[in-house]
Amino acid sequence: MKKVVSLEEALDNIRDGMTVMIGGFLAVGSPLKIIDGLIEKGVKDLTVIANDTAFPDRGIGKLIVNKQIKKAIVSHIGTNPETGRQMNEGETEVELVPQGTLAEQIRAAGAGLGGILTPTGLGTIVEQGKQKIKIDDKEFLLELPLKADIALIKAKKADKKGNLVYNKSARNFNPLMATAADLVIAEVEELVEVGEIDPDEVMTPGIFVDMIVKGGE
Amino acid sequence: MKKVVSLEEALDNIRDGMTVMIGGFLAVGSPLKIIDGLIEKGVKDLTVIANDTAFPDRGIGKLIVNKQIKKAIVSHIGTNPETGRQMNEGETEVELVPQGTLAEQIRAAGAGLGGILTPTGLGTIVEQGKQKIKIDDKEFLLELPLKADIALIKAKKADKKGNLVYNKSARNFNPLMATAADLVIAEVEELVEVGEIDPDEVMTPGIFVDMIVKGGE
Amino acid sequence: MDKKQIRERIAKRVAKELKDGDIVNLGIGMPTMVANFIPEGVEVILQSENGFVGLGPAPAEGEEDPDLTNAGGQPVTILPGGAFFDSAQSFAIIRGGHVDATVLGALQVDEKGNLANWMIPGKMVPGMGGAMDLTVGAKKVIIAMEHTAKGGKPKILKQCTLPLTAKEQVNLIVTEMAVIEVTKDGLLLKEVGRGLTAEDVQNATEAQLIIDPNLKEMDV
């Protein structure tokens, strides 16, 4: 498969109703060019799995404002009042998940685990509908894997085999999401030749990445 | 706490009967200097958690030959015939664990998870005594966290805050074990000043590392 | 005291709880201010749940790096010796008990150490973000908040009425009026604000306070 593709080729794979993971933390480390492409293309009824819904005018928040998201599975919506409004008025479904649980659920899907046991959320409404498992008198919630049709991630640098290097706090959910979707599309700032990234410095091995889109810097 | 210590100071913490994780894969990435120190000191009745028991004359294998290990929790003993002999004659207890399960059990302990569900080992003797959990008609084994009193790990490079960088395939279990023990002692080839390791290249953050011992190259 | 003074006083008092070498996660808002008041000679390592340790002060204007923010999205710096990691590792640190203390705000906290700080049903639902993991995982959970809500309504209750963030995890409550420890016998009033009596604090608190025989004045 050709790995380096145009934005249009990448967008061709994202269709109405799909479940899409989007990397980033308050839009830091989000694939902003691909998100703008989704807005232009008008793909709708998406189920989005992400850390948060960012801001109304930035990152995933723009997809919220543009009403392209049917359901958001996120840990936080406080920075985007429009998400709260749509949720309260029943326009958009929002499932709030503790951030660490969200990270482990995505990782579990990528790692072939059937679930993980976490103490997070015990005694709160997060435990509703979930199996509780007691181990040596300590209770845990059984949380299930979260996977997606598509993962849209963002890296600082890629080689042409798809090996990725992230920058600073823009790493966040990107490496996890790269493992947990049927198709992984990475937006990258810089594209280098194979061999230019030291194998010890690769943060996401190229085997996880299906397509690379050159983004802005 | 002073982080950079002598081999003797490090060894003072390791006492008879403790549970000790030791990094490395067939001795590649094992803290060989600390292991030699344990042999010289004669610490005994150790429960060792490691990938394997290496070779009779190298790495963890030396501790086996020297009869310092009461119990070994490992995925493989095939390269060390002495381990097999001691096991068959009831001199040393050996618990064999699938390698991927071992990695997740150590990670789970470090990550505060109560356990993980894996399909590995289903329908084999590995499932004996373990809880099976069915999710959507698919069965998984519930595997519990593995933690230790001490983790003995090996890195290529450390700064004086304990940030670690591993080299090539010598990384293996070291970053996982660094998260899962009460006291973490890292043997390192090279010691540099704080600030000399790019925060993006740190593989084990210094917050996990309690002591650093300068080893050979 | 005006709002700013109140917040500074709380942040200053919380800062004294941190010990040299502690790994600390500060929540968004007032807890973030604690970083400004850490005593001389005490070095704490700040963890930022979006993916690093070694959180430093805000950069000079014009020096902001769009790829380096705190969990509130504000531009920050990383100190020498810091390290970046992904969100799974970040929460492995948090959930795994590698954070010595977390400082969080609260809507309500009760005498059992229950905490509610992530939603007011039908009104404000920002989401829990990392707060549920932090309260469960950190070795010490410190609540930094104004003692009462608007109109003097108590926030320290017999029992939280809002949806919980975590059950029985709070260790210490620091307000502009008091320092209160959560013990298995209930809430122990350890310090009162300058010029206040234990009774003043009790009057602003719904839960019954146990008065520490060594009750002190808050030193801030």
Next chain:
Amino acid sequence: MDKKQIRERIAKRVAKELKDGDIVNLGIGMPTMVANFIPEGVEVILQSENGFVGLGPAPAEGEEDPDLTNAGGQPVTILPGGAFFDSAQSFAIIRGGHVDATVLGALQVDEKGNLANWMIPGKMVPGMGGAMDLTVGAKKVIIAMEHTAKGGKPKILKQCTLPLTAKEQVNLIVTEMAVIEVTKDGLLLKEVGRGLTAEDVQNATEAQLIIDPNLKEMDV
């Protein structure tokens, strides 16, 4: 055929199963040889469970790096575009279904696709290493082994008698005598070695073989 010829034949035939772009994990021993016979124009990425992708050939003498070995502990190289990772990530790749094919040896394999290759109770217990994860996680499990054990004793059985490595996970069995697919109806004999008949293969096999109507000669 001598031992070496037998092993080469098996490795050559297995190599033809690999497709361009496949991510492949080769077990220790004979499976490792498969790397030498990958057809021109087919690029596979080899995964080494001790922590990398992009496994390359053995280094020239004197060029060995003690920190770079395969899962058998032998010095190897890494190809441009390869990547190192820790053991949790390595097995996330394996268990998570990111490996297209694994090639493993066997003591026994049976008509249900059960595999036994990690212990002979009371005699030889090397341990399962990564084999249990590989058989469960890889999309395709290929067994590469001599058709029979010492003295012509069948290794392809109605039912494994040794402790299993994994239940019902084997997809294909390649020996010097035959290529056999595990189907839900049983073992399908697809190819026989040059000069052999289906009957010859059946005589060396305990399990009942279904003869493929398009039975071919192994092309190696």
